[in-house]
Amino acid sequence: MKKFLYFIGGAIAFIIALSLLGPMIGLLFSGLLVAAGLHYYTKSTSVFGKIMSGxxxxIGFLTAASNIPAFIGLIAIVALYYIAKNWKKESNIVEATVSDDPFTNFEKEWAKLSK
Known part of the structure; x- marks a missing residue:
């Protein structure tokens, strides 16, 4: 039942992330504008250069802040990451039970008798 819920949650998060791919690309472009502006602001020596890069x-910060759907898409991607991480963690759990009962370990006992 837990795997089914992980699957449904992952499918919903995947659909949300895929549908908001366009705004996330716009957010990436806005982030690049912010990074370029700050980079050239620190490198500039003239007042005009500092004003233009600022x-x-x-502009990059305002476009990034107004891009709310992209933030929802990023939250969906983070949710996908945690779902995938928990899915793998749950599938790696193996209970090792050692029993001396010959009826539960039939193959092992048969291999001993066949030798």
Whole structure:
């Protein structure tokens, strides 16, 4: 039942992330504008260069802040990561039971008798 719920949650998160791929690309572009603006702001020596690169960084920040669907898509990607991580963790659990009862370990006992 737990795997079924993980599957349903993962499918929903995947569909949300896929449908919001366009806004996430826009958010990436906005982040690149912010990074470029801040980079050139620190490298600039003139006042005009600092004003222009600060303006570019401000425009990038405002477009990134107004891009709410992209943040929802990022949350869906994080949810997909945690679902995949828990899915693998649950599938790796193996209970090792050692029993001396010959009826539960029939193959092992048969191999001993066949030798």
């Amino acid at each position: 303006t570019v960084a401000l």
